[in-house]
Structure formats: C-alpha cells, structure tokens
Amino acid sequence: xxxxxxxxxxxxxxxxxxxxxxxxxxxxxxxxxxxxxxxxxxxxxxxxxxxxxxxxxxxxxxxxxxxxxxxxxxxxxxxxxxxxxxxxxxxxxxxxxxxxxxxxxxxxxxxxxxxxxxxxxxxxxxxxxxxxxxxxxxxxxxxxxxxxxxxxxxxxxxxxxxxxxxxxxxxxxxxxxxxxxxxxxxxxxxxxxxxxxxxxxxxxxxxxxxxxxxxxxxxxxxxxxxxxxxxxxxxxxxxxxxxxxxxxxxxxxxxxxxxxxxxxxxxxxxxxxxxxxxxxxxxxxxxxxxxxxxxxxxxxxxxxxxxxxxxxxxxxxxxxxxxxxxxxxxxxxxxxxxxxxxxxxxxxxxxxxxxxxxxxxxxxxxxxxxxxxxxxxxxxxxxxxxxxxxxxxxxxxxxxxxxxxxxxxxx
Amino acid sequence: xxxxxxxxxxxxxxxxxxxxxxxxxxxxxxxxxxxxxxxxxxxxxxxxxxxxxxxxxxxxxxxxxxxxxxxxxxxxxxxxxxxxxxxxxxxxxxxxxxxxxxxxxxxxxxxxxxxxxxxxxxxxxxxxxxxxxxxxxxxxxxxxxxxxxxxxxxxxxxxxxxxxxxxxxxxxxxxxxxxxxxxxxxxxxxxxxxxxxxxxxxxxxxxxxxxxxxxxxxxxxxxxxxxxxxxxxxxxxxxxxxxxxxxxxxxxxxxxxxxxxxxxxxxxxxxxxxxxxxxxxxxxxxxxxxxxxxxxxxxxxxxxxxxxxxxxxxxxxxxxxxxxxxxxxxxxxxxxxxxxxxxxxxxxxxxxxxxxxxxxxxxxxxxxxxxxxxxxxxxxxxxxxxxxxxxxxxxxxxxxxxxxxxxxxxx
Numbered sequence: 001x002x003x004x005x006x007x008x009x010x011x012x013x014x015x016x017x018x019x020x021x022x023x024x025x026x027x028x029x030x031x032x033x034x035x036x037x038x039x040x041x042x043x044x045x046x047x048x049x050x051x052x053x054x055x056x057x058x059x060x061x062x063x064x065x066x067x068x069x070x071x072x073x074x075x076x077x078x079x080x081x082x083x084x085x086x087x088x089x090x091x092x093x094x095x096x097x098x099x100x101x102x103x104x105x106x107x108x109x110x111x112x113x114x115x116x117x118x119x120x121x122x123x124x125x126x127x128x129x130x131x132x133x134x135x136x137x138x139x140x141x142x143x144x145x146x147x148x149x150x151x152x153x154x155x156x157x158x159x160x161x162x163x164x165x166x167x168x169x170x171x172x173x174x175x176x177x178x179x180x181x182x183x184x185x186x187x188x189x190x191x192x193x194x195x196x197x198x199x200x201x202x203x204x205x206x207x208x209x210x211x212x213x214x215x216x217x218x219x220x221x222x223x224x225x226x227x228x229x230x231x232x233x234x235x236x237x238x239x240x241x242x243x244x245x246x247x248x249x250x251x252x253x254x255x256x257x258x259x260x261x262x263x264x265x266x267x268x269x270x271x272x273x274x275x276x277x278x279x280x281x282x283x284x285x286x287x288x289x290x291x292x293x294x295x296x297x298x299x300x301x302x303x304x305x306x307x308x309x310x311x312x313x314x315x316x317x318x319x320x321x322x323x324x325x326x327x328x329x330x331x332x333x334x335x336x337x338x339x340x341x342x343x344x345x346x347x348x349x350x351x352x353x354x355x356x357x358x359x360x361x362x363x364x365x366x367x368x369x370x371x372x373x374x375x376x377x378x379x380x381x382x383x384x385x386x387x388x389x390x391x392x393x394x395x396x397x398x399x400x401x402x403x404x405x406x407x408x409x410x411x
Numbered sequence: 412x413x414x415x416x417x418x419x420x421x422x423x424x425x426x427x428x429x430x431x432x433x434x435x436x437x438x439x440x441x442x443x444x445x446x447x448x449x450x451x452x453x454x455x456x457x458x459x460x461x462x463x464x465x466x467x468x469x470x471x472x473x474x475x476x477x478x479x480x481x482x483x484x485x486x487x488x489x490x491x492x493x494x495x496x497x498x499x500x501x502x503x504x505x506x507x508x509x510x511x512x513x514x515x516x517x518x519x520x521x522x523x524x525x526x527x528x529x530x531x532x533x534x535x536x537x538x539x540x541x542x543x544x545x546x547x548x549x550x551x552x553x554x555x556x557x558x559x560x561x562x563x564x565x566x567x568x569x570x571x572x573x574x575x576x577x578x579x580x581x582x583x584x585x586x587x588x589x590x591x592x593x594x595x596x597x598x599x600x601x602x603x604x605x606x607x608x609x610x611x612x613x614x615x616x617x618x619x620x621x622x623x624x625x626x627x628x629x630x631x632x633x634x635x636x637x638x639x640x641x642x643x644x645x646x647x648x649x650x651x652x653x654x655x656x657x658x659x660x661x662x663x664x665x666x667x668x669x670x671x672x673x674x675x676x677x678x679x680x681x682x683x684x685x686x687x688x689x690x691x692x693x694x695x696x697x698x699x700x701x702x703x704x705x706x707x708x709x710x711x712x713x714x715x716x717x718x719x720x721x722x723x724x725x726x727x728x729x730x731x732x733x734x735x736x737x738x739x740x741x742x743x744x745x746x747x748x749x750x751x752x753x754x755x756x757x758x759x760x761x762x763x764x765x766x767x768x769x770x771x772x773x774x775x776x777x778x779x780x781x782x783x784x785x786x787x788x789x790x791x792x793x794x795x796x797x798x799x800x801x802x803x804x805x806x807x808x809x810x811x812x813x814x815x816x817x818x819x820x821x822x
Binding site: 011012013014015016017018019020021024025027028031036037038039040041042043044045046049052053056060071072073074075107109112114115132153155180210212221276278281282283284285286287289290291293294295296299300301302303304305306307309310313314343344357358359360391392395 | 430431436438442449450453457463464593600601602603605606613621622623689700704712713715718770799800802803
C-alpha cells in the first residue's frame with residue numbers, strides 16, 4: 001500500500017487554539033484511493049525545523065503533502081523551504097503573477113506588492129490554480145516521490161486537491177479502492193447503539209466499523225475495501241442494511257447527510273412548506289434549514305420570539321396561556337407551532353421554547369428543559385426534553401430534536 | 412526559551428476521524444510557564460517511525476512529551492520504543508505490577524496477563540501514578556532533556572500532567588511567563604492588514620505577531636514573554652495600542668471576543684434593544700446574537716422573511732417597493748430594518764437581504780449581492796455588498812458585515 005505523510009505548516013497550529021483539521025479531510029481522500037497516512041507533522045514558521053521535516057518526509061514516504069504557508073507574508077515560508085529541501089531553485093513565474101494581479105483587479109483593488117511572493121514557483125513544479133484565493137499550489141515529482149504543496153484555508157485547499165491531485169494519486173496507488181459510508185443516528189446513546197449493532201458488525205473485518213460520538217450525534221463509519229468501488233459499495237450495502245434493521249428510524253442518514261438536508265429533501269419531494277417559531281434556539285433551526293441550497297422552496301419564514309410580547313404579537317400565543325403556564329411550557333410550545341403555521345399559511349409549523357442557560361433555570365424549570373412542538377392542519381403534538389450540556393449544546397440538541405420530530409412525521 | 416516537542420502516538424490518530432486534541436491542552440499548559448511548542452508529530456503503532464521521531468525529538472528539543480501507546484496490547488509500543496530510542500533497558504517493576512493487580516482487585520476482576528506489560532518501566536525513569544487508569548506514566552531526564560510519557564485518554568493524561576509534570580517543567584523554564592492576546596479585524600483583507608501593521612510589528616521580537624485568516628475574519632495573535640505576567644501584559648498593551656492606531660475601528664476585539672459578544676456588550680451597557688430581519692442569512696444573525704448568554708436583555712426578536720409575502724406581512728414592507736426594486740434592493744433592506752424596529756419597538760432594527768446562491772443570481776443581481784440596513788429612530792442607512800465565496804461563506808460574511816454596521820453605530 002502506498003504511504004503518505006502530511007505536513008501542516010503554520011505557527012498558529014502550534015498554539016492551543018488551532019487544531020490541524022486539513023489532515024483529517026486529506027486522510028479521508030487518500031484512504032479512499034488506497035493510500036495510507038503513516039505520519040503527520042505540525043511545524044511552525046521555522047526554517048530549520050520545516051526543512052528537516054521535509055527532508056525526512058521525502059526520505060520516508062512516497063507521497064508528501066504540505067498544507068499552509070503559501071500566503072503573501074514573510075511568515076509564509078513553505079515555497080522557500082520546500083525549494084531548499086528539494087535542492088531546486090525558486091523562480092518568479094510571470095503568468096502566475098499576472099493571474100494574481102488579475103484577481104485583485106476583479107476585486108477592484110490593486111495587488112499589494114507583497115503578493116508578488118505568491119508568484120514564486122519551485123523549478124519544475126506544476127502550478128495548481130486556486131479559484132478561491134491568490135496562493136497557487138504546486139505539484140512535482142522528485143526522485144520517485146509525489147510532492148504536493150497546498151494552501152492552508154480549507155476552501156482553497158479542498159477544491160485544489162479535488163481538481164488536480166486526487167486522480168493523479170489514485171492512478172499511482174493502483175487497484176485498491178476504499179469506500180466509506182457514514183450513517184447518522186438520532187435519539188440513541190453511544191452504548192445503546194453499540195449494544196444493538198455489535199453482534200452484526202463484529203462479524204466483519206471488511207467493512208470495518210467505527211462508532212463515533214460527534215457533538216450530539218452518533219455516527220457509524222463503515223469502511224470497505226474492494227478491487228473496484230462497486231465491490232466495496234456492495235459490501236457496504238450489506239452491512240448498512242443489517243444495521244438499519246437493528247436501529248430502524250433512528251438512522252436518519254445513510255450517506256452522511258445532515259438532519260436539515262434530510263428534512264429539507266422530504267419537504268421538497270412532497271411539496272410541503274414549513275414555518276418555524278423559535279425561542280431558546282434563537283434562530284438556529286431557521287439558520288440550519290436555510291443553509292441548504294434551494295430551501296426557499298419549502299422554508300417560508302421563521303420568527304425568533306425571545307420576548308413574551310413577541311410571542312403574542314407575532315404568533316398569536318394568548319397572553320393568558322403564557323401567564324398560566326409560563327413561556328417554557330407545552331401549551332405555549334403548541335400555540336407557537338400553531339400560530340406560526342396559521343400566519344405563514346404553511347403545511348407545517350415547528351416551534352421550540354426552553355431554557356438554554358447558563359442562567360434562567362429554576363427548580364421547577366431547570367436549564368435544559370425544552371419543549372418542542374409540531375403542528376399541521378390535522379393535529380399538534382409536543383415533546384418535553386431535558387437536555388444535558390452547556391448553552392451551545394442545549395441549543396444544538398433542541399434544534400436536532402425539533403427537526404427530528406418533523407422528520408419522523410414525514411416518513 | 413525552553414522548547415518542547417509533542418508526539419501523539421496511536422494509529423487511530425492517523426484516520427480521518429480523530430484529531431489529536433491532547434496537544435492543544437498540553438500546549439496551553441506549556442506556554443503558560445514559558446515553554447514553546449516547536450513541533451508536533453502524530454505517529455501510528457509503527458516501531459521504526461516512532462523510534463525515528465523520538466530520536467529526532469531528543470536531538471532537537473529540551474522537553475519531549477509523548478501521549479498514548481501505554482495500554483496493555485501489542486499495539487501499545489511507546490514503552491518499548493522509547494527505551495530503544497533512549498538506549499535504556501525496559502525492566503519489570505514489581506511495585507507497579509502490584510499496583511495494577513490491586514486496581515483490578517478493587518474493580519472485582521483478576522488482572523489479565525497482558526496488563527503485565529504496563530509494569531515495564533524504562534531504566535532510571537520515575538513512575539507517574541495514574542488514578543484514572545492502569546497505565547502509569549514515566550518521567551526521566553536524559554542528556555539534559557526532560558522526557559515525559561503520558562497515557563492517551565485525556566482523563567488520565569491531564570491529572571497526571573497537573574500532578575507530576577507541570578511544576579517540574581515550570582521550574583526548568585525559570586522565570587519566563589508567556590501571555591497571549593488575540594485581536595480580531597473586520598472589513599480589511601489579510602494583505603491590507605499586513606501592509607498597515609508590518610512596519611510596527613516587525614520591529615518587535617517580543618511580542619511576536621502572527622496574522623491569521625480565520626473564516627472571514629483576520630486575527631492578529633500577539634504573544635509576549637516577560638519575567639512576570641504583568642510585564643508581558645505591558646508589552647502586549649504597547650503593541651496592541653500601536654496596532655489599534657493603524658487599524659482604527661477595524662479592530663473590533665482586543666481579547667479574542669466574537670463580533671456578537673462585542674455588539675451584545677455595547678447594546679447591554681447602553682441599555683439598547685435590537686430586532687433583526689433576515690432574508691438570505693436565514694436566522695444566522697439572530698442565532699449568533701442569541702448564542703451569547705444574557706442576550707435576552709437586548710435581543711428582542713428576529714424574523715426570517717424568506718418569502719416576499721412574509722416581508723409584507725411581518726415587516727410592513729410595501730408590496731409596491733418589492734415590485735419596483737425587487738426583494739434584493741436597498742429600499743427593501745431599509746424598509747425591513749425600519750419595519751422590524753417599529754413593530755418590535757426596539758432601539759435598533761437590523762436587516763439583510765441578498766442572494767446567497769448557488770442559484771438565484773442574475774446578471775444585474777449576481778450571487779453575493781447583499782444589502783444590509785440599520786435603522787434607529789433618527790435615521791436609516793444601508794450598505795451594498797458584493798461578497799465572494801460559497802453560500803455558507805456569503806451568509807457568514809453578510810452576518811458579520813451587518814453586525815459590524817451596528818457596532819460602528821454604537822461606538
């Protein structure tokens with residue numbers, strides 16, 4: 001199996017604040033074409049250490065990928081040091097310089113002089129165009145090694161890898177194909193999931209199964225190897241089917257989709273429309289739904305009613321009801337869902353009211369108490385939740401539970 | 412300055428699913444006592460590569476910390492390979508073995524034979540007790556280097572470091588203290604920021620300056636060393652002041668605060684209230700504002716008016732206006748801001764309307780065209796933006812620009 005090494009470059013990656021996440025994405029891509037990542041190094045804007053790291057990597061690994069350090073500032077040393085480690089010259093490429101100038105022109109600005117640095121190219125390297133930034137990448141073959149220099153920002157790095165590198169490395173790797181599938185689960189804990197599906201997945205070496213706890217979701221990662229993608233996909237189909245049998249509707253995604261995509265697709269194919277009324281989630285549900293392209297076809301409006309007065313005025317929740325039960329209560333959640341549906345004239349109304357904390361909890365109504373409600377023209381239902389976690393996590397979990405309530409109605 | 416190197420050991424850290432986060436925690440600890448992390452390596456259960464990594468680290472760095480690979484299985488190679496790299500023997504420590512046996516006894520189980528491996532100790536190493544697991548850690552000094560072997564699980568690694576290592580390394584580091592500050596910038600590009608402040612920050616070795624591009628924001632990281640924290644803080648004050656002089660109001664945070672926190676604080680201290688009307692941002696502005704604890708004191712309500720009909724009904728935008736100028740236009744943005752402010756009876760109304768893409772753009776109104784508007788009882792203003800990026804980034808940038816418009820009004 002072909003082995004690769006990833007070097008993440010940038011002093012910010014040696015602070016407590018920034019983890020290198022580019023390498024996770026790259027590892028997924030490399031693995032999928034049968035290339036194994038054997039070592040990762042994170043190095044700062046430090047000439048000597050980067051040079052040593054590059055030299056070591058070139059000696060050990062057939063594929064060496066760097067991310068970062070291609071910016072226009074003095075701290076961006078990747079070009080210079082990679083050239084040194086490879087024993088090649090660094091030359092100004094006039095065409096690249098023109099491209100960068102043209103980009104700035106399109107943005108209505110003059111190219112700052114320091115960006116000239118980004119037009120320096122290692123002798124013999126192929127320039128990789130960067131549609132989302134000014135820093136071009138580079139690819140070269142050096143003594144039987146594939147060397148790839150990519151920019152650090154994921155929005156620049158990813159398309160560059162997909163467009164110019166993926167197919168090339170796949171060709172080098174040969175016939176092994178690795179395919180991965182992510183199933184997402186809602187409403188079950190990690191050990192509950194494992195108990196139900198361990199009897200199935202432990203019988204297989206291929207596909208391999210990993211259960212991950214990601215934020216408030218359980219993800220089941222299946223990885224299969226085959227001589228072709230089709231062969232690997234068939235193996236995945238077999239195991240995924242058995243897992244679905246054991247977990248039922250708790251599996252909401254079979255291809256790594258987000259909850260808002262799954263719900264959006266079901267609304268779209270049925271021609272249904274939705275309006276959302278939020279209190280403690282503060283716009284998060286609307287934000288998640290509208291992150292999906294094309295959501296304007298089914299998402300009509302959202303209201304964030306933080307104040308009681310807004311619940312009355314914007315949703316027609318009776319002030320008496322709030323007085324009697326409190327804003328965080330089942331009757332108010334249901335009235336919010338009904339109110340937003342009726343006023344927006346949509347097929348569904350979804351509502352959340354709760355206490356996200358850190359303050360505002362009482363003995364009767366503690367932080368984490370959340371009511372979600374769903375209304376259509378036939379009936380209205382609610383769920384009472386007691387969610388663990390901090391403010392952010394409670395809001396996320398509440399949004400997830402609300403979207404899941406709608407998803408199950410749409411099945 | 413004392414330099415450290417962190418080696419994370421474990422094949423799971425070379426999959427797409429697991430980032431090494433132990434090193435972030437360790438870096439924070441090391442930095443605070445004046446030890447700089449110069450390199451991080453992530454290596455699998457691979458004898459040769461781990462040995463090479465350890466040898467390199469021992470040659471380069473005064474402090475070498477490993478995490479992981481101290482478990483009882485064959486894959487747990489840290490003990491064996493560290494002994495080899497150090498040229499020392501690995502010896503069975505009877506007392507450690509007794510401790511491990513006693514732990515299993517307390518859990519009501521017999522110690523599995525393989526756990527004997529965890530009682531193997533490098534010659535001359537001090538054993539570090541593990542209250543939360545069976546794997547003891549090790550500390551040794553080797554040719555002027557401090558070598559620390561810690562277990563991988565954070566709940567075992569962290570207390571071990573705190574209890575046995577932190578004070579020891581602080582003593583080695585001497586009197587140096589390191590303090591860090593993060594300035595955040597809005598409305599200027601990376602190169603523009605660098606051009607303006609490079610003449611200032613390049614004059615200083617201490618504090619050190621790093622400019623980062625994080626999503627749509629520029630962050631300026633300042634790191635200062637001093638004999639005391641106060642001394643380091645004074646150095647930071649000096650440089651931060653000069654940077655502020657050159658960037659002015661474009662610096663919105665001096666202590667790493669988020670835009671929504673800065674805006675929220677200004678609203679709160681002035682006793683102002685806010686309502687938000689969103690189209691293309693789909694609830695993102697409301698969501699960001701309400702992520703801040705205590706935001707209910709100033710954030711009163713938000714509406715997400717995806718449909719024209721909702722803009723008319725919920726905000727009182729005249730249908731004629733939409734007909735004449737289109738939903739994505741300056742007059743409609745201003746009418747949205749005025750409408751939400753008047754209806755919510757707040758001091759400020761903030762509105763966004765635009766085209767986030769990927770579809771919906773035209774020649775006249777391309778993807779990325781966004782109008783933001785701000786209204787108070789004296790006047791209403793708008794800005795026209797042409798934002799680059801994909802749907803997610805356009806939405807984020809639009810939300811950032813809108814919040815910034817309000818921030819500048821509040822200065």
